[in-house]
Amino acid sequence: MERIRAHVLLCAGTGCVSSGSKKVEAAFQQELAKKGLDKEVKIIETGCHGFCEMGPLVIIYPEGTFYVRVQEEDVAELVETHLFKGRIVERLLYKEPISHEKIPSYNDIVFYKKQMRYVLANCGHIDPEDINEYIAEGGYEGLGKALSELKPADVVAEIKKSGLRGRGGGGFPTGMKWEFTRNAPGTKKYVVCNADEGDPGAFMDRSVLEGDPHRLIEGMAVCGYAIGADEGYVYVRAEYPLAIKRLRIAIKQAEEIGLLGDNILSSGFNFRLKIKEGAGAFVCGEETALIASIEGKRGMPRPRPPFPAVSGLWGKPTNINNVETFGNVPQIITKGADWYASIGTERSKGTKVFALTGRINNTGLAEVPMGISMREIIYEIGGGIPNEKKFKAVQIGGPSGGCLPENMLDLPVDYDSLIKAGAMMGSGGLVVMDETTCMVDVAKFFLNFTQSESCGKCTPCREGTKRMLEILTRITDGLGRPGDIALLESMAKNIKTTALCGLGQTAPNPVLSTLRYFRDEYEAHIHDQRCPAGACTNLLQYNITDTCKGCGLCKKVCPAEAISGEVKAQHEIDLSKCIKCGACIAKCPFKSIVKA
Incomplete structure (x- = not known):
């Protein structure tokens, strides 16, 4: 039997793979073989650690030393110094930006310290392609407990008592949803996982599928037992090939040892899972459109009622939750509803996973308790705004969410507080913006996304968002009209109340929230022909000030x-020729060229 004296855990989530982790792995294999350590050191590919800004990430056990931004040229030193001589390679440790302290353990890094990683507990720490590692961490205990100790109705009651709410957008109570499906008439019922993660900048579900796929399988199996379903579908976008690959492996492994299939754990409960790959239509994140897509139809929403819990997949009662929602289920059953309900706020229980993107130092995934403030997420976990820029706004809830200003940084992050503020939890996308961001342009960006992704079935969404986008485009082009703001507000409110599905109803949210908190920027664009952030090209003028030394560098690069x-001598810019590319500003050594 081989004696393994060290383990190298290498992040092989999509983010780290794109940063070169596969090359790092190949270099490790080569260097270990050179030193004759290839039989004593085991390399394990893990899922995403969440600290994407610092990837590729490597943890070496038994010491648990955490190395960041490891490249293939660093591997020889890691093998020689750490694995051969037993010394830490300090230059590859994480360095705190303020104290500059080098930290060898990820547990001591502020990014992780402020988190409560329950859904993400295994991500980055187990081999997602080995079911034994999931079981070693307590995996499938929840399913075993449900099948051996609880009746289906008891499982539903436990989920209700926990206060778990859907993590896919609307925040509907999960236990109540399960109860509706369980009580619906009929013997054939389905469990569906909505893994069609389409929000710009969102990658929470993908990371769970890549790093801990058995957690989803277990959660769906518990749901199947609770509602009386023997079949489930995972609807996942085809743009997630690594997630699909690992999910297929996990399903096969669970079937092989009797955790999926017939008579699971000799309980008489049967449950099978299938994967349905989506083509990437954003509208298929809506429940009824998703169901139509699984059935082989065009993904378009239908009026409700009937709701999927009564008439869903092929007309049968169907329960639909997203990856993160199902990911909470095993621990609720294992540790109990009271444990889960002790985390978070009165009406928003548990934790929430956020994807931190935009103008923020620590991009990545963070799982935090409900009720934490936006300031803590952005400045403590996220590390603040890069390049000493000033925070301006945060877009939360994806293209259906809203933009919140600086004076709302201390707002508690929970379902009700965000709705009251004009935003929403959504699936967990969190985009940070600094002072160089134009809020009118941001509203245009998100509305352009939802408009292009509209299925076109209902007129308010199909035509209304198009007209709103035309108005926003005019405003950012310097052609805004005095009545545009009132018209945008009127159209947005009409669409919210008349669109067929939730996606159409929430599409105007970015416009309404930016009008609520940044109306002055709209007014500056329309009345002053000026973009306060200096981001809208058609409203910019480049001028050379009298500090110009006449070096001619700007002239050469124009x-x-x-x-x-x-x-x-002082130079001049012919504004009729200027294309506003910014090359002159970047080149001027005296900062004599300004945008106005």
């Missing part, structure tokens, strides 16, 4: 030949 002037 692609439009719009700059003229003699050496050692």
Whole structure:
């Protein structure tokens, strides 16, 4: 039997793979073989650790030393110094930005310290392609407890008591949803996982599927037992090939040892899972559109009622939750509803996983208790705003969410507080913006996304969002009209009340929230022909100030030949020729060129 004296855990989530972790792994294999350590050191590919900004990430056990931004050229030193000589390679440790302290253990890094990682507990720490590692961490204990100790109605009652709410957007009570499906007439019922994660910048579900797929399988199996379903579907977008690969492996492994299939754990309960790959239509994140897609139809929503719990997949009662919601189920059953309900706020229990993107130092995934403030997420876990820029806004809830300003940074992050503020929890996308961001342009960006993804079935969404987008485009092009703000507000409110599905009803949220908190920017665009953030190209003018030394560098780099002037004399920009590319500003050593 081989004696393994060290384990190298290498992040092989999509983010780290794109940063070169596969090359790092190949370098490890080569260097270990050179040193004759290939039989004593085991390399394990894990899922995402969440600290994406610092990838590729490597943890070496038994010491648990956490190395960041490891490249293939660093591997020889890691093998020689750490694995061969037993010394830490300090230059590859994480360094806190304020104290500059080098930290060898991920547990001591602020990014992780402020988190409560329950859904993400195994991500980055187990081999997602080995069911034994999941079981070693307590995996499938929840399913075993449900089948051996609880009746189906007891499982539903436990989920209700926990206070778990859906993590896919609307925040509907999960236990109540399960109860509706369980009580619906009929013997054939389905469990469906909505893994069609389409929000720009969101990758929470993908990371769970890549790093801990058995957690989803267990949660869906418990749900199947509770509602009386013997069949389930995971609807996952085809753009997630690694997630699909690992989910297929996990399903096969669970079937092989009797945790999926017939008579699971000799309980008489049968449950099978299938994967349905989606083509990437954002509208298929809506329940009824998703159901239509699984059935082989065009993914378009239908009016409700009847709700899926009564008439869903092929007309049968169907329960639909997203990956993170199912990911909470095993621990609720194992540890109890009271344990789960002790986390979070009165009406928002448990934790929430957020994808931190945009103008923030620590991009990545963070799982935090409900009720934490936005300030803690952005400045403590996220590390604040890069390049000493000033925070301006945070977009929370994806394209259906809203933009919140600086004076709301201390708002508790829970379902009710966010709705009251004009935003929403959504699936967990969190995009941070700094002072260089134009809020009118942000509203246009998100509305452009939802408009292009509209299925076109209902007129308010199909035509209304198109007209709103035209108005926003005019405003950012410097062609805004005095009545545009009132017209945008009127159209947004009409769409919210008349669109067929939840996606259409929430599409105007970014416009309404930016009008609520940043109306002055709209007014500046329309009345002053000015973009306060200096981001809307058509409203910019580039001017050379009297601090110009006449070095001529700006003139040399101008692609439009719009700059003229003699050496050692102040230069000028011909605004009729200027294409506003910014090359002159970037080149000027005296910062004599300004945007106005």
